[in-house]
Amino acid sequence: MTSAAVVVAPISSHALMVLLLQVGVLLLTGMVLGRLAQRFGMPSLVGELAAGVILGPSLLAHVAPGLGGWLFPQEAQQMHLLDAVGQLGVVLLVGFTGMHVDLSLLRRQGVRAVGVSAAGLILPLVLGIWLGFGLPGQLRAGGADPTVFALFVGVAMSVSAIPVIARTLIDMKLIHRNVGQLILIAGTIDDAVGWLLVSLIAAMAETGLHTGDVMTALGHMALLLICTMTVGRVVIRAAMRAAMRSGVPGLPIVTAVALMALASAGTNLLGLEAVFGAFLCGILIGSDKGIDTKTLRPLNTTVMASLAPLFFATAGLRMDLTALADPRIALWGLAVFAVAVLGKFLGAFAGGLSARMSRWESLALGAGMNARGVIEVIIAMIGVRLGLLSGAMYSIIVLVAVLTSVMAPPLLRLAMNQVEHTAEEELRHLQVRALQDPSDGGRDPISRT
Numbered sequence: 001m002t003s004a005a006v007v008v009a010p011i012s013s014h015a016l017m018v019l020l021l022q023v024g025v026l027l028l029t030g031m032v033l034g035r036l037a038q039r040f041g042m043p044s045l046v047g048e049l050a051a052g053v054i055l056g057p058s059l060l061a062h063v064a065p066g067l068g069g070w071l072f073p074q075e076a077q078q079m080h081l082l083d084a085v086g087q088l089g090v091v092l093l094v095g096f097t098g099m100h101v102d103l104s105l106l107r108r109q110g111v112r113a114v115g116v117s118a119a120g121l122i123l124p125l126v127l128g129i130w131l132g133f134g135l136p137g138q139l140r141a142g143g144a145d146p147t148v149f150a151l152f153v154g155v156a157m158s159v160s161a162i163p164v165i166a167r168t169l170i171d172m173k174l175i176h177r178n179v180g181q182l183i184l185i186a187g188t189i190d191d192a193v194g195w196l197l198v199s200l201i202a203a204m205a206e207t208g209l210h211t212g213d214v215m216t217a218l219g220h221m222a223l224l225l226i227c228t229m230t231v232g233r234v235v236i237r238a239a240m241r242a243a244m245r246s247g248v249p250g251l252p253i254v255t256a257v258a259l260m261a262l263a264s265a266g267t268n269l270l271g272l273e274a275v276f277g278a279f280l281c282g283i284l285i286g287s288d289k290g291i292d293t294k295t296l297r298p299l300n301t302t303v304m305a306s307l308a309p310l311f312f313a314t315a316g317l318r319m320d321l322t323a324l325a326d327p328r329i330a331l332w333g334l335a336v337f338a339v340a341v342l343g344k345f346l347g348a349f350a351g352g353l354s355a356r357m358s359r360w361e362s363l364a365l366g367a368g369m370n371a372r373g374v375i376e377v378i379i380a381m382i383g384v385r386l387g388l389l390s391g392a393m394y395s396i397i398v399l400v401a402v403l404t405s406v407m408a409p410p411l412l413r414l415a416m417n418q419v420e421h422t423a424e425e426e427l428r429h430l431q432v433r434a435l436q437d438p439s440d441g442g443r444d445p446i447s448r449t
Contacts, residue, residue, distance in 0.1 A: 021071060023310060026314065027306060029055060029313065030047065030048040030309040034046075035047070043406070046406065049319070051313040052316020056318070056320070057322070072317060082314055083314065089307025089308050090308075091261060091264050092257065093303055094378070095260040096300060097375075098280065098283040099286030103287045112355050116186040117187075117190050117193075119348065119350050119354065120158075120348035120351050123343050123344075124154075124157045124339070125157065126154070128156065128339060131154075131335065132149055132153030133146065135332060138329075143387065144388045144389075148205050151201050152198075155197045155201060155379070156340075156376060156400075157339055158344070159191065159194040159376060160371060161374050161405070165184060165187045165368055179357075179364045182365065183365055183369060187369055191375060192279070194375065195275065198273050198382060199221065202386055203217035205386040205387065206386070220272060221272060223270070224270055224276075232280070236281060237284070239259060240255055240256065240259070244290075244295065252295045253295070253296060260278045308374075316398075320391050323392040324392070324396075326392075336396050336400060340372070341404065344366065345367075351365065360415050360419050364412055367411035368408060370404050370411075371405045371407075372400060372404045380397040
């Protein structure tokens with residue numbers, strides 16, 4: 001006679017109470033500070049991160065250590081509960097970012113965009129790797145491989161953020177301009193390559209920097225891409241179209257969430273970064289003309305208004321700005337920021353000139369692609385999870401994400417004021433206005449600052 005299965009006890013009453021308080025306090029503070037940031041012309045991301053900074057070790061832990069330690073106890077079990085909620089938001093946010101990829105636009109201007117993207121990716125990547133080898137050991141997490149750390153820093157310096165770029169171009173009414181379109185396409189390529197590189201480095205961090213393990217990771221990545229373009233495309237198309245035809249309210253949303261979650265789990269099973277699977281899934285959903293992505297707007301609202309801000313506030317909790325009080329750390333932080341900005345600017349600028357664009361157009365490319373925003377924050381969190389970044393280095397990378405996102409709009413406006421409109425751009429502007437949905441003010445439903 002077999003005994004009955006042991007029933008696992010649910011979350012304790014105290015842990016649940018603390019989790020609910022954390023979620024409520026972080027969301028309310030993030031909402032207030034996010035709106036305040038927008039009032040000053042900054043991305044809401046800045047305010048949401050600031051919410052975590054204020055409530056975390058940078059401020060609350062010093063001003064009211066008793067309250068800070070009780071509300072945000074430095075216990076793995078309690079923090080993992082909060083992380084789990086935030087990670088669901090990240091998977092869906094990156095999935096929506098993938099849905100923003102316009103493959104038809106990529107095919108039309110692919111050759112030119114690939115050249116600009118390559119220049120804007122390779123130079124900051126190389127400079128970042130070089131800097132990563134030169135950074136002091138105290139910016140690496142204990143036990144982190146120096147080579148893997150340097151590779152990770154290079155990737156962090158080279159990415160752009162499609163959600164931030166798209167929202168900036170839309171808000172500044174530049175989405176119809178030729179330069180705006182090229183920024184969007186080149187940024188899309190950078191994002192895709194960036195996620196691929198992050199997944200590869202994640203595999204290296206977990207298995208070690210051995211030739212056999214690296215080749216295995218490359219094999220897994222090739223297998224993933226092949227499955228995505230074949231079986232994945234068929235399954236996702238069939239599932240989403242069936243959900244659309246069913247007429248059941250909310251079924252397309254449930255199907256999209258399930259597909260993104262399963263794609264992330266499958267990618268993680270292969271030893272690659274989970275969000276890469278969500279990104280590929282989002283591309284497949286967004287590229288199928290038979291899928292009406294407008295039905296996913298309620299999910300988009302939920303992610304953008306609650307889950308994503310909660311993730312960014314949680315990311316802010318891990319920042320300890322007091323570490324930057326050390327002059328040596330502050331100087332290295334300035335070096336990281338300088339390499340990130342100059343590498344991206346010079347790379348995109350050179351790419352624009354090689355594509356026979358004017359100097360001002362090339363400067364606009366550099367300004368637009370320099371925005372790191374959401375993607376950089378997510379990558380920084382991945383670096384912490386992989387055991388590569390110290391608290392100080394994590395704070396530095398997140399600050400780079402914030403500062404480059406704040407820099408992008410004024411520099412882009414300055415450069416584009418010197419670029420004349422063309423007849424093609426005016427025609428595209430009329431087409432964009434005709435396609436916009438008046439109910440959402442003409443804003444892209446899946447863009448994110």
